[in-house]
Amino acid sequence: MAIFGIDAAVQNRLGSDTYGLYFSLLNLSYLFTIVMDLGINNYTTRNVAQYPKIVPSYLGKIFGLRLILFVVYTLITLGFGLAIGYRDGSIYILGILIFNQFLNTLILYVRSHLGGLHLFRTDAIISVLDKFLLIVICGYLLLTTSDYFFKIEWLIWSQTIAYAITLVVGLSLLIKRIGLPKLKFKWVFSYAIIRQSLPFALLVLLMMMYTRTDSIMLERIHEHGAYEAGIYAKGFRLLDTLYMFGMLFATLLLPVFSRMIKEKSAEIGFLLESARDLLMGGGIVIAFIAAHLATLLLSWIYTADINEAAPSFMLLMWSFVAMTVTLVYGTLLTAKGDLRFLNISSAIGIVINIGLNYLFIPKYGAIGAASSTLVTQSFVAVCQIVRVHQSISPIQPLRTVLKFSALVLSMYLMDLILPEKGWVFFLECFAGLTFLFAFRLIDIPRIRLAFSEKL
Secondary structure (H helix, E strand, O other), X not given: OHHHHHHHHHHHHHHHHHHHHHHHHHHHHHHOOHHHHOOHHHHHHHHHHHOHHHHHHHHHHHHHHHHHHHHHHHHHHHHHHHHOOOOOHXXXXXXXXXXXXXXXXXXXXXXXXXXXXXXXXXXXXXXXXXXXXXXXXXXXXXXXXXXXXXXXXXXXXXXXXXXXXXXXXXXXXXHHHHOOOOOOOOHXXXXXXXXXXXXXXXXXXXXXXXXXXXXXXHHHHOOOHXXXXXXXXXXXXXXXXXXXXXXHHHHHHHHHHHHHHHHOOOOHHHHHHHHHHHHHHHHHHHHHHHHHOHHHHHHHHOOOOXXXXXXXXXXXXXXXHHHHHHHHHHHHHHHHOOHHHHHHHHHHHHHHHHHHHHHHHHHHOHHHHHHHXXXXXXXXXHHHHHHHHHHXXXXXHHHHHHHXXXXXXXXXXXXXXXXXXXXXXXXXXXXXXXXXXHOOOOOHHHHHHHHHOOO
């Protein structure tokens, strides 16, 4: 709702060029956020799930470290922005976005403790609170101002307020559970945490590089960069929204996988298959619907440049299928601590992504960037599948192939038959959900059984 009700409304008011510049700067602010984290969040989730008693002693010590890392992140991001040519007003916007990323990183750190302690309901509330507040604050500004008066800075400052309130609420709930920690900073402790977290940090940096550089490269190297970045943002917005929902599921999986690995549970393959069928099956249904009704769906959200945005939108939706695979298999590999493989495959993904972007973006713009994303995400997904199944035998592999083949064929035939009309969207959603249950890609008893003894 925040993505479509607020971000899309802002883009409709400001146009693709203005929003495209903001979108590029936003992704630049994401690029080096790992410097503020260095893998601490993933490390915390994994270890708190296995050793819950460490929470009170860790929380206070790491907050001091966060402040130092924030300064380093700020210097790196601003320096990189200046190096690639951003100046004046763009740097001002980037500065606010940098502070917002700091607040968001602290929220994610609080959530890593909540997830590690298996406080999933509390974590889910905190995960959506900032979006709800953004809708209220920026929605009010959109409703009470004219198109010509609204500024992109208002969206950014609304995010700042929403993040700040969410952080206070999340931290208060965590302190209520574990008690008030003492804020400390110890070099020895910080060095030990950073050293253990560096493999996680490298992984996140590499993944960020091949998922967030597209819009930056679009805005910088294309002849009409800001406009093309704005076109790309129209499709990427839905992809990012779907990925956030998938991340909620992956957040649940990480501590469960970690505990299963520690206990050497034989059920881990069962849970892997259940989670993959659910996410990947849903991803395939979404991709087919988006490919069939791309122009129609975009027209429901945007008021301009719809035909121009449709091709890149379709490619990005197919990228989501590959991303659902990495949400499951990548989470399992992270829980196993197989970071060397993840880092190597991600590094290769960066080379593929940047290389293809340099080839495709100058000529094809947003379509070229979306094509690069599809190839890169597919490569990483295949690598992770092969790696996991080298150690965990797939459950009934032939049956799995048949189920997914049946789903793809069913959706394809339906797209051939049905016209591109508004009512078809609801019919395809219903039919797709029916296929998922019919082919047992959504199997509620199996999912409940897989989680029942671990949550």
